[in-house]
Amino acid sequence: MARVTFRNVWKKYGDFAAVKDLNIDCPDGTFLSILGPSGCGKSSTMRMVAGLEHISAGDILFDDKRINDLAPKDRDVAMVFENYALYPHKSVFENMANPLKLRGQDTGRIKDRVTQAAQLLEIGHLLERRPQELSGGQKQRVAIGRAIVREPKLFLFDEPIAHLDAKLRAHMRGEIKHMQRTLGTTMVYVTHDQLEAMSMADQIAVMHEGELQQLGSPREVYNKPVNAWVAGFVGEPAMNFLTCELSREADRLSLSHPNFSLALKPDQAGCLNGTTGTVRMGVRPDALAISMTRPAEPVITGEVFVTELLGGDMIVEVQLADARIRVKTAPEFAGSPGEACYLSVNRDKWHAFDTGTGRAYF
Amino acid sequence: MTDITLSPENSLRHGESLFRVRQLQDNVEARPAPSRIAEPARLNPLPSKAYFFWLMAPAIILLACISIYPFFWMIYMSLHEVDIGSATWNNFENFTKLFTDTRYLKGWALLFQYSLMCLALQIGIGVFLAVVLNGARFEKVLVTALLMPMMMAPIVAGLVWYFLYNGTFGWYHWLFQSLGLLDAKSILASPNTAMLGIVLVDVWQWTPLITLITLAGLKRVPQDQLEANMVDGASPLRNFFSVTLPNLYPVLLIAVMLRFMDNFRFIDSALVLTGGGPGNATKILPIYLFEVSFKFFKLGRGAAIALTLLVVTIILGMILVKVFDRQQTRKI
Numbered sequence: 001m002a003r004v005t006f007r008n009v010w011k012k013y014g015d016f017a018a019v020k021d022l023n024i025d026c027p028d029g030t031f032l033s034i035l036g037p038s039g040c041g042k043s044s045t046m047r048m049v050a051g052l053e054h055i056s057a058g059d060i061l062f063d064d065k066r067i068n069d070l071a072p073k074d075r076d077v078a079m080v081f082e083n084y085a086l087y088p089h090k091s092v093f094e095n096m097a098n099p100l101k102l103r104g105q106d107t108g109r110i111k112d113r114v115t116q117a118a119q120l121l122e123i124g125h126l127l128e129r130r131p132q133e134l135s136g137g138q139k140q141r142v143a144i145g146r147a148i149v150r151e152p153k154l155f156l157f158d159e160p161i162a163h164l165d166a167k168l169r170a171h172m173r174g175e176i177k178h179m180q181r182t183l184g185t186t187m188v189y190v191t192h193d194q195l196e197a198m199s200m201a202d203q204i205a206v207m208h209e210g211e212l213q214q215l216g217s218p219r220e221v222y223n224k225p226v227n228a229w230v231a232g233f234v235g236e237p238a239m240n241f242l243t244c245e246l247s248r249e250a251d252r253l254s255l256s257h258p259n260f261s262l263a264l265k266p267d268q269a270g271c272l273n274g275t276t277g278t279v280r281m282g283v284r285p286d287a288l289a290i291s292m293t294r295p296a297e298p299v300i301t302g303e304v305f306v307t308e309l310l311g312g313d314m315i316v317e318v319q320l321a322d323a324r325i326r327v328k329t330a331p332e333f334a335g336s337p338g339e340a341c342y343l344s345v346n347r348d349k350w351h352a353f354d355t356g357t358g359r360a361y362f
Numbered sequence: 363m364t365d366i367t368l369s370p371e372n373s374l375r376h377g378e379s380l381f382r383v384r385q386l387q388d389n390v391e392a393r394p395a396p397s398r399i400a401e402p403a404r405l406n407p408l409p410s411k412a413y414f415f416w417l418m419a420p421a422i423i424l425l426a427c428i429s430i431y432p433f434f435w436m437i438y439m440s441l442h443e444v445d446i447g448s449a450t451w452n453n454f455e456n457f458t459k460l461f462t463d464t465r466y467l468k469g470w471a472l473l474f475q476y477s478l479m480c481l482a483l484q485i486g487i488g489v490f491l492a493v494v495l496n497g498a499r500f501e502k503v504l505v506t507a508l509l510m511p512m513m514m515a516p517i518v519a520g521l522v523w524y525f526l527y528n529g530t531f532g533w534y535h536w537l538f539q540s541l542g543l544l545d546a547k548s549i550l551a552s553p554n555t556a557m558l559g560i561v562l563v564d565v566w567q568w569t570p571l572i573t574l575i576t577l578a579g580l581k582r583v584p585q586d587q588l589e590a591n592m593v594d595g596a597s598p599l600r601n602f603f604s605v606t607l608p609n610l611y612p613v614l615l616i617a618v619m620l621r622f623m624d625n626f627r628f629i630d631s632a633l634v635l636t637g638g639g640p641g642n643a644t645k646i647l648p649i650y651l652f653e654v655s656f657k658f659f660k661l662g663r664g665a666a667i668a669l670t671l672l673v674v675t676i677i678l679g680m681i682l683v684k685v686f687d688r689q690q691t692r693k694i
Contacts, residue, residue, distance in 0.1 A: 052592065052593070071592075072593050073594075073596060073597065077593060078594075079593045081586045081590055085589065086587075087587055087590075087605065088608075089609075089611075098591070102594055146594070
């Protein structure tokens with residue numbers, strides 16, 4: 001087990017910087033998820049940890065030991081690849097035994113460990129098969145088995161469940177999380193799926209265009225996004241953004257929009273710290289409540305554009321003067337398109353971002 | 363980390379697994395009710411067999427003219443004493459005599475010797491060159507340059523090497539003799555070196571083909587398998603033998619198949635270089651066949667030899683295809 005530290009890490013391909021000045025400290029035993037869209041540098045980051053890419057600048061440390069110049073085989077990490085990377089000419093047993101064999105362990109011990117790992121993963125009956133005879137989910141378990149037969153300092157998982165079907169993926173999320181907690185090994189898990197990161201990780205590092213946007217627990221990243229990009233990327237359905245004017249009436253600061261004017265709470269007004277002009281208001285679909293009758297409190301008025309029933313929830317798209325926003329509500333909602341509706345905002349759960357930089361005020 | 367990780371007693375409740383597959387499958391595979399949809403009363407007709415036959419007829423007729431007819435004519439000839447204008451049945455004598463024909467039997471031995479030497483050298487050198495060239499700077503230019511021998515007509519290659527080997531003015535002859543590797547006799551004139559002489563020409567001309575095929579194969583070796591093996595703890599050399607080479611087997615098998623069949627057929631350069639000599643030291647079977655048929659004009663016996671050569675080629679080819687199929691089914 002190891003603590004992993006990125007210290008001012010850069011990855012450059014020619015003039016293009018894939019990873020820019022990355023600083024992350026991942027304590028021993030942590031499940032760290034690196035989250036971002038494709039091309040954000042997350043895979044480059046992982047490959048630098050594995051030793052498959054040269055570290056252009058900065059250092060990566062395992063337990064305060066610099067590992068920049070170690071060959072992959074000397075880093076003592078185990079990696080699970082997106083396409084599983086099983087050896088097609090070897091049986092499942094040989095695939096799983098490979099890391100032990102390469103480290104010169106004796107046959108009896110290899111057999112014990114592979115059998116144990118296979119038992120844990122419930123693939124004991126597949127040991128004689130070859131990878132092409134396995135289903136996607138089985139291949140993925142073999143790949144994980146190959147990683148856990150050894151006791152590496154660190155697990156590196158590169159989108160390991162991206163190719164599974166939705167049901168199996170949901171199942172594997174729980175299983176991988178359970179496995180990591182059980183083994184207690186530090187894990188770096190790369191994914192583009194915010195749901196995976198949210199549901200599994202202790203710490204999420206959100207990356208965009210090579211830069212670390214935010215590092216924090218899933219709760220922090222979801223509830224306190226540091227900028228509009230993180231706020232928009234994390235959460236499904238995505239956060240709604242509306243451009244609002246800041247207006248001051250008496251000593252109360254309000255967000256004004258053609259469809260509404262809502263007062264900020266005092267501490268939120270404090271966060272704006274004298275800003276004037278426009279801000280981007282962000283509010284998640286689940287922080288809005290929709291009703292067809294006008295409630296007493298100040299509300300957003302709009303009209304129903306379309307409704308999407310998702311089974312247990314309903315998403316209502318509401319047309320405002322200059323935008324459409326999505327609201328999550330109960331499936332009993334009965335509005336039809338074109339009807340006027342009223343939205344109330346949970347003002348503990350809304351956000352304001354700088355229109356230019358996207359930085360979050362609160 | 364200590365041993366507790368993988369011991370179920372310590373880390374997990376007994377009997378619990380990390381991945382509860384079977385339960386999951388039970389969940390997923392809830393069976394739908396049996397179907398109640400009736401079969402359609404009438405199926406749309408398929409095109410008739412005659413239709414497919416006529417589609418293929420032109421190709422079959424052409425093939426029959428240029429290949430099947432001569433093939434059966436060869437079988438006919440192999441069973442007869444053939445002279446210009448006449449053919450007499452001779453009770454399989456063409457075949458029975460082969461078993462006592464020492465030059466025929468030696469021809470086989472020499473052919474296998476020749477073919478195996480060519481294949482071993484070509485595969486060895488070809489793969490080595492491909493690995494060196496793969497991803498090298500100027501790869502395309504170098505590969506193009508390397509391909510040049512292949513573009514040459516085999517007979518021309520044979521002639522060029524004939525002059526290079528020549529005992530009077532041959533450059534190689536001079537070089538090897540100066541190095542003390544050769545006595546006064548020229549390379550092709552000595553029974554000890556003549557075989558090597560014709561093997562070298564084949565290797566020179568056809569190694570580039572192996573390199574080309576291997577290079578294509580190398581581009582297909584999955585990068586993630588190489589990387590997984592590196593992370594698993596393999597050195598580059600180990601990585602080559604345990605990941606790259608197994609992934610190359612299918613293309614190498616194709617290369618072996620192509621080349622061994624060529625060796626069994628192409629005798630242009632060997633014919634120009636030694637014509638089977640000195641003595642019978644390089645009289646591989648196809649050369650002997652050529653002599654019997656077209657020098658001594660024993661067409662019946664020639665046909666019999668050709669038939670045995672064909673049968674052995676087909677059997678060896680089928681064995682390779684079988685091995686190849688087994689390799690293919692291993693691919694994901």
